[in-house]
Every structure is written in C-alpha cells, then in structure tokens.
Amino acid sequence: MNSTNILLKQDTEANLDDxxxxxxxVRGLAILKLFDQHHQEMTISEIAEKLAVNRSSAFRLIHTLEHCGYLRKMSQKTYALNSNVMELGFNSLSKSSLIDIATPIMRELRDQIEIAVHLSILDNTHIVFVSNVQSNGPFTSNIHIGTRWPAHATVIGQLALSQLSEAEVIARYExxxxxxxxxxxxxxxxxxLLKRLEDVRQQAFMISWGHFNHDMAxxxxxxxxxxxxxxxxxxxVSCPLSSYSEAEFSNEVSKNVVAYADKISKFIYK
Structure with a gap:
C-alpha cells in the first residue's frame, strides 16, 4: 500500500466523509512523508513511482511544494525537504518538555506490549527515572519518578554512558x-566498564534478563x-521474567522498544 492510500485509509477509519x-x-503530504534518512533526495520519477501517479501529476505536486518552501531542488534533478517542513511543528515542539512529548507515546507502547514503560536520564554516575507508565496487567512496577540506579550496573545506564568519550567516562568515575x-x-x-561500553556503542538496544533485578527483565x-x-x-520497559519467554522478549519486545524510542526521537529538538 503506497503512502497516499495509507493516508486515505486513515481518514476513512476516522469516519470522515471522502x-x-x-x-x-493528501498526495502532497504523502510526498513529504516519503523523505527519510534513507531517501534524503529523490527524482520526480522516483516520487511518481512511489505514489503510483504519472510523472506529470508528480511534477505539479512537487512544483507546488517547492513554491511553498517545503521542497528544494538539488543537483542531478533531485529534490529534498526544505527548512519550512521543520518549522511546521518546531515552534510548538521546542517549547514542550521531553516528558510532555514522550509520555503519550509511552502509553501507546504500554498498550502494545502490556508491561511497564519508563523514561530515564543520566545524572553523573546514576540514572534517574523521570517518567513512568504502569503496566495494564496485574504487575505493578516499584520504580517511581526520582528512583536512582547505578549507571554502570544497568543496561539503561550503560546505554546513556556509551555516548560519552572514554575521557568523559574516566572523569566521572575517577x-x-x-x-x-x-x-x-x-x-x-x-x-x-570501559570495555563494556566499547561493545554497547555497537548496539541499538540492550536487554537485561535478570542481570540487575534478578526476577525482572x-x-x-x-x-x-x-x-x-x-x-x-x-x-x-520492565516486567517479571515470567511475563515473556526470553526469546520473545529479546526479539519481539525489543523491536517495539526501539520503534517507539525512534518515534519519540523524531519530536525531540533540544
């Protein structure tokens, strides 16, 4: 299903009259959604093919978006997103806090996998939980806003530390x-710790299967x-080991966590 049809289907499902x-x-918005980190520039023919429209229709849509400042013409007859696209939501998003932006998306993730979801930041040699969404099952997480854990011992902390240079890590733990x-x-x-962080920098996510809290994943x-x-x-996310098999947690749950972390990232401009 191409992007135009997806948008049309979403409108129908929302009970809007076609x-x-x-x-x-609809097609103009679909063009803007075609651009991502893997498709930063595209030709008219490529856009026409992805939208399943003829080249003439694609050209008119692209020309309109270029005129309005949402696309710009590059070399080799390609087009890319222009800065006006960023300005559409930047003014409001830049005034929103990380927690304000993340919490509704965390609830979506919780509803998807039915376990507790957390948001943490690095504070020197500790992680601090700044937002939590409880599971909608029988398990109640004992993690609260303000809970602090040692960064070196947790997958959360190791991920946060991995962005620092070796010199910065040494200074923190001196x-x-x-x-x-x-x-x-x-x-x-x-x-x-330094050796562990070398490995962590190559990973998109990390899993603890009872390695910090022995009965928790x-x-x-x-x-x-x-x-x-x-x-x-x-x-x-966290849950008792009994909630999922280790294979299920490592393969299915992790995909959801990465996808929703990426979803939140798209709205963070600070």
Missing part, C-alpha cells in the same frame, strides 16, 4: 568507589535529539 477530502493535498556487583555481567571496575533503547544527534534520554 467527499470532503482534497486528493492533491573518585567512584561503589562498584556494587549484581551479576556476572556487572562491570567490577572502571576498566571493565528489562529492555532499553536510546532517544536522540534531532538538534544534536546525541542521546537525550533512554526509553525502557
């Missing part, structure tokens, strides 16, 4: 002596700022 739809506007060990996977000293994925491309926060 007689009031403006097909040209006078740190509380290398409490929770399992065989807990770094026991600074050298072990957790999955964490980074949320990035569009402005700096640095990690702004960590999205994570």
């Amino acid at each position: 007689r009031y739809l403006v097909p040209g506007l 006078n740190f002596n509380d290398w409490q060990v929770y399992s065989e996977r807990t770094p026991k000293n600074l050298d072990a 957790a999955c964490a994925a980074p949320i990035y700022s569009q402005a700096t491309q640095q990690i702004s926060a960590i999205l994570s």
Whole structure:
C-alpha cells in the first residue's frame, strides 16, 4: 500500500466523509512523508513511482511544494525537504518538555506490549527515572519518578554512558568507589566498564534478563535529539521474567522498544 492510500485509509477509519477530502493535498503530504534518512533526495520519477501517479501529476505536486518552501531542488534533478517542513511543528515542539512529548507515546507502547514503560536520564554516575507508565496487567512496577540506579550496573545506564568519550567516562568515575556487583555481567571496575561500553556503542538496544533485578527483565533503547544527534534520554520497559519467554522478549519486545524510542526521537529538538 503506497503512502497516499495509507493516508486515505486513515481518514476513512476516522469516519470522515471522502467527499470532503482534497486528493492533491493528501498526495502532497504523502510526498513529504516519503523523505527519510534513507531517501534524503529523490527524482520526480522516483516520487511518481512511489505514489503510483504519472510523472506529470508528480511534477505539479512537487512544483507546488517547492513554491511553498517545503521542497528544494538539488543537483542531478533531485529534490529534498526544505527548512519550512521543520518549522511546521518546531515552534510548538521546542517549547514542550521531553516528558510532555514522550509520555503519550509511552502509553501507546504500554498498550502494545502490556508491561511497564519508563523514561530515564543520566545524572553523573546514576540514572534517574523521570517518567513512568504502569503496566495494564496485574504487575505493578516499584520504580517511581526520582528512583536512582547505578549507571554502570544497568543496561539503561550503560546505554546513556556509551555516548560519552572514554575521557568523559574516566572523569566521572575517577573518585567512584561503589562498584556494587549484581551479576556476572556487572562491570567490577572502571576498566571493565570501559570495555563494556566499547561493545554497547555497537548496539541499538540492550536487554537485561535478570542481570540487575534478578526476577525482572528489562529492555532499553536510546532517544536522540534531532538538534544534536546525541542521546537525550533512554526509553525502557520492565516486567517479571515470567511475563515473556526470553526469546520473545529479546526479539519481539525489543523491536517495539526501539520503534517507539525512534518515534519519540523524531519530536525531540533540544
């Protein structure tokens, strides 16, 4: 199903009368949605093919979007998004806090996988939970806003630390002596932590299967700022080990966590 049909289907499902739809506007919005990190520039022919319209129709739509400042012509007859696209939502989003933006999306994730969802930030050598959405099942998480955990011992903290340079990590842990060990996977000293972070930097997400809280599973994925491309926060989920099989948690739950972390990242501009 192409992007135009998806948008039309969404409007129908929302009980809108098709007689009031403006097909040209729907197709114009669909063009803007075609551009992403893998398709930063496209030709008229490529856009026409993806929309399943003829080249003449695609040209008129592209010309209109270019005239309005939402597309710009590049070299080699390609087009790319222009800065006006960013301005559509930037003014309101830039005034919204991370928690305001993330919490509704966290609720969507909770409804999808039915377990607790958390938002954390790095604070020196600890992570701090700044937002939580309880599961809609029988389990109630004992993690509260303001709960602090040692960053070196948790997948959340290790992901957050992984964006720092080795020198920055050393500086933070220079006078740190509380290398409490929770399992065989807990770094026991600074050298072990630095080695772990080398591996973490290659990972899109991390899973703990009873490695911090022995009867709990957790999955964490980074949320990035569009402005700096640095990690702004960590999205994570947690549940008793009995909630999912380890394979299910590692494969299915992790995909959802990464997808929703990416979804939040699209709206973070600080």
